[in-house]
Amino acid sequence: MSRDWLADDRADLAAERILDAAARLFAERGVTAVGMGDIAKAAGCSRATLYRYFENRQAVRLAFVHRATRRIAAGIFQQVGSIEDPGERVVTAMLGAIHAVRADPMLIAWFRPGESGPAGRISQDSDVIESIAGGLFTTDALTDPERSRLARWLTRIIVSFLAAPGRDDAEERAMLEEFVVPVVTRAVV
CATH class of the missing domain: 1.10.357 (Tetracycline Repressor; domain 2)
Structure with a gap:
């Protein structure tokens, strides 16, 4: 994963980045078709990092x-x-x-x-x-x-x-x- 992800030391910025990536995917693919792996990839983070901020897709x-x-x-x-x-x-x-x-x-x-x-x-x-x-x-x-x-x-x-x-x-x-x-x-x- 990219080093710039680690540079974001504030949780709110990381969460915003994840939500921005999810938003783009929702618009492109539809809400129900987007999984956690898709969001992590689009946000440029690992699934483990994604789960640190959001416990599941519903979150x-x-x-x-x-x-x-x-x-x-x-x-x-x-x-x-x-x-x-x-x-x-x-x-x-x-x-x-x-x-x-x-x-x-x-x-x-x-x-x-x-x-x-x-x-x-x-x-x-x-x-x-x-x-x-x-x-x-x-x-x-x-x-x-x-x-x-x-x-x-x-x-x-x-x-x-x-x-x-x-x-x-x-x-x-x-x-x-x-x-x-x-x-x-x-x-x-």
């Missing part, structure tokens, strides 16, 4: 999704920060997340036919994703369990739109406004 997938989610969420929160109406805030945030994923070949690869299973499982089991989605609701009208359920439901809708897109942006917006906004408005008022 790599989870770290990749969390990294992408945090990046997208930062942009979304800037985008919706000044929107007071809870319905419009949620619709704008959801459409922004959908557009961000669709625009990134490394992310949309998770939603190709036959690939959305891992994304769906991660999205529903991730405290990070739930916390970010729940952050859209700054009201005291929701208890923590209610906020958590609402966040998981909204995440399911986003995953659904990514796996089975609407006809166009207008149709997706109309669906969110018709079916999601009434639920969100009732929940936060």
Whole structure:
């Protein structure tokens, strides 16, 4: 293996390098087709080194999704920060997340036919994703369990739109406004 791998003395840099390699492979081959050996080879490290940072393929997938989610969420929160109406805030945030994923070949690869299973499982089991989605609701009208359920439901809708897109942006917006906004408005008022 290359000596420059050993020069990376910070674990976070090594993990980022591994995740970058995994991202490229996910986009090229599909999420389910990529194994730990593939990731190690693409990252320029040994399998043993890879396993020091990630215990298994699911751990790599989870770290990749969390990294992408945090990046997208930062942009979304800037985008919706000044929107007071809870319905419009949620619709704008959801459409922004959908557009961000669709625009990134490394992310949309998770939603190709036959690939959305891992994304769906991660999205529903991730405290990070739930916390970010729940952050859209700054009201005291929701208890923590209610906020958590609402966040998981909204995440399911986003995953659904990514796996089975609407006809166009207008149709997706109309669906969110018709079916999601009434639920969100009732929940936060």
